[in-house]
Amino acid sequence: MISAGIDVGAKNVKVLIQEDGKVLGKGSVLAGLDMGADIKEAFDAAFKDAGIARDKVEKLYATGAGRNEVKDADDSYTEVGADAAGVAYLYPEARTVIDVGAEEGRAIRVDERGKVVDFAINERCAAGAGAFTEAMARALEMPLEELGKISLTSTKAVPMNAQCAVFGESEVVSLIHQKTEKRDIARAVHDAMATRITSMARRVGVQPEVALIGGVAKNVGFVESLERDLELEVMIPDDPEFVSALGAALLAAGIAK
Amino acid sequence: MKANYGYKDGSGEFFITLDTDRCTACGDCVEACPYGVLEVVDDPVDPLSDVQVAVVTEAERKKIKYTCGPCKPVVDRPPLPCMTACPEDVIAHSW
Amino acid sequence: MAEDTNSKEYWRWTESNWRDPDIDWKAGEIISVGIDVGSVSSQAVILVDGKLYAYSNMRTGSDSPKSAENAMDWALEGTGMTQDDIHYVVGTGYGRVNVPFAKRAITEIACHARGANFMYGPTIKTVLDMGGQDCKAIRVDQKGKVVAFLMNDKCAAGTGRGMEVFANLLGIHITEVGEMSLRVEEEPPMVSSTCVVFAKSEASGLLREGWPKEKVLAAYCLAMAHRVVDLLERLGVEEDFAITGGIGKNVGVVSRIEKELGIKALKPTLDTQIAGALGGALFARALEQKGRKSK
Ligand code: SF4
Numbered sequence A: 001m002i003s004a005g006i007d008v009g010a011k012n013v014k015v016l017i018q019e020d021g022k023v024l025g026k027g028s029v030l031a032g033l034d035m036g037a038d039i040k041e042a043f044d045a046a047f048k049d050a051g052i053a054r055d056k057v058e059k060l061y062a063t064g065a066g067r068n069e070v071k072d073a074d075d076s077y078t079e080v081g082a083d084a085a086g087v088a089y090l091y092p093e094a095r096t097v098i099d100v101g102a103e104e105g106r107a108i109r110v111d112e113r114g115k116v117v118d119f120a121i122n123e124r125c126a127a128g129a130g131a132f133t134e135a136m137a138r139a140l141e142m143p144l145e146e147l148g149k150i151s152l153t154s155t156k157a158v159p160m161n162a163q164c165a166v167f168g169e170s171e172v173v174s175l176i177h178q179k180t181e182k183r184d185i186a187r188a189v190h191d192a193m194a195t196r197i198t199s200m201a202r203r204v205g206v207q208p209e210v211a212l213i214g215g216v217a218k219n220v221g222f223v224e225s226l227e228r229d230l231e232l233e234v235m236i237p238d239d240p241e242f243v244s245a246l247g248a249a250l251l252a253a254g255i256a257k
Numbered sequence B: 001m002k003a004n005y006g007y008k009d010g011s012g013e014f015f016i017t018l019d020t021d022r023c024t025a026c027g028d029c030v031e032a033c034p035y036g037v038l039e040v041v042d043d044p045v046d047p048l049s050d051v052q053v054a055v056v057t058e059a060e061r062k063k064i065k066y067t068c069g070p071c072k073p074v075v076d077r078p079p080l081p082c083m084t085a086c087p088e089d090v091i092a093h094s095w
Numbered sequence C: 001m002a003e004d005t006n007s008k009e010y011w012r013w014t015e016s017n018w019r020d021p022d023i024d025w026k027a028g029e030i031i032s033v034g035i036d037v038g039s040v041s042s043q044a045v046i047l048v049d050g051k052l053y054a055y056s057n058m059r060t061g062s063d064s065p066k067s068a069e070n071a072m073d074w075a076l077e078g079t080g081m082t083q084d085d086i087h088y089v090v091g092t093g094y095g096r097v098n099v100p101f102a103k104r105a106i107t108e109i110a111c112h113a114r115g116a117n118f119m120y121g122p123t124i125k126t127v128l129d130m131g132g133q134d135c136k137a138i139r140v141d142q143k144g145k146v147v148a149f150l151m152n153d154k155c156a157a158g159t160g161r162g163m164e165v166f167a168n169l170l171g172i173h174i175t176e177v178g179e180m181s182l183r184v185e186e187e188p189p190m191v192s193s194t195c196v197v198f199a200k201s202e203a204s205g206l207l208r209e210g211w212p213k214e215k216v217l218a219a220y221c222l223a224m225a226h227r228v229v230d231l232l233e234r235l236g237v238e239e240d241f242a243i244t245g246g247i248g249k250n251v252g253v254v255s256r257i258e259k260e261l262g263i264k265a266l267k268p269t270l271d272t273q274i275a276g277a278l279g280g281a282l283f284a285r286a287l288e289q290k291g292r293k294s295k
């Protein structure tokens, strides 16, 4: 069956189309003012990518903070449910799912059948999500990707005291003034962020294997800091930011339950 | 005196309240806490007395939500080590 | 005062110093000093036998010890007094451990409580201090002793720093925010995100929707007031009530706090920014007396 999942996140709207567990196409757009238009645009992009017409999709499930905006969805799931379904399909061996998006961090414990056992969420504070690294990259005047890369070359652990994205920016600026190397600042940023994510994950109990998903999973600097903090390696899929949408699509198709 | 250490941020309120009038500075909570959140020092808000009381360390005040996280699993939360250890019922957590 | 060209400076006020010409400090027995090195401003207060003699209030530089020296020097200016004439110095504020000539460092909470008691008299029960980088709420007894307190310096929401982010976003001067936010016919719903980062994106959205700046500011001042009242409620508010610190000068926030609490804040008789240093100087006097007695 061809089904679609849409993840209406705080920052991006993502659509994924699948057939019998195989991904046919994906589309992602930055969320703006007009949610309806963004949703349509993300669908159009995904259909174009899949090369199929819209009426081929038999079922559509929605997830994400704005899931209720998707008027023609057949059903909707929480992000936690969609994350668990997506990860269970990609990594059946995963027992812990860590999802770090732009505005929210989540840790989910799942059982052998991919069912959610419990979860914890960091929300409504930018310091606990991707918005933190984005703000720090801005303060360092470098693209996010660069921030991740140079973090890997750091030779020194510098502590970061600010636990707020706003105060963090000022701290980064003063570190620059003190002539701290940018790569060490980058690592400080990722270490700080990783500590917050790890302690959230410890609230559900970190059991291997651990899957890391969400847009922030693409930040190699953060991944390194997180693995150091967790003292284990995490599994990261190719398109970590599409896992929620994938989960929704699989749930729609009945492949995941 | 009710000393509230911690913060409120976008995600919620996270305060450890220490009722210092009852604190005997025995240090049992300091021993019990696995993450060094508490310490016993000269009362920082009563500089003219020589009384010692428990406080949340300066380094932890901005991150207790995270540091105390492992003591507070989302399900089957056990009694908190710090609160259990205190014989005088000084410590309260807001979350 | 030199023209401030640094647009990143988030709290502006006029630097000032003051001295009571009627006091002859040479006749005094105990000369005590409190120095408050805050993140944005530094103050020095000189007391002669417990009477306010002189003070200074200036910007904190990048170097705490230097800022303490500067504030001290400026308070001493024109007095004929030198540092050698001072019996006891207490340092407070976030740079308190870096006041080179202080005999002792005392926390802001203790000093603010004591300073407010001096400023407003023994009837003061609740003090809200809204600074550039933190927000403190203190309950005091009639002697200025702390009964309960909380201090929030983790999150930028509810601080001058948070307000500055908004002033920058709207391209208006921080000192105009308060007045401007009152120029709305009707209070809009408050900005729903507490987090400054998320509130900023929310506000950008409102601007794109065509909200005038006044309305956006009103929505933010309202949110800030609500948040602070929430914090205060943890301690309970008892009159007399006073608001000190930089945001204490922002009518847009203060009037909304008063409205939500249903209580009016006392009007200050002195520059409220010296509350911490004043408390420090009062402690310095008490500590000097204690020291002399034990000799
Ligand atoms: S909850 Fe745990 S980490 Fe937090 S203060 Fe108590 S014992 Fe320490």
Ligand code: SF4
Binding pocket: A124, A125, A126, A127, A163, A164, A165, A166, A167, B009, B010, B011, C154, C155, C156, C157, C194, C195, C196, C197, C198
């Ligand atoms: S302003 Fe800072 S601490 Fe407050 S919620 Fe936002 S990021 Fe978190």
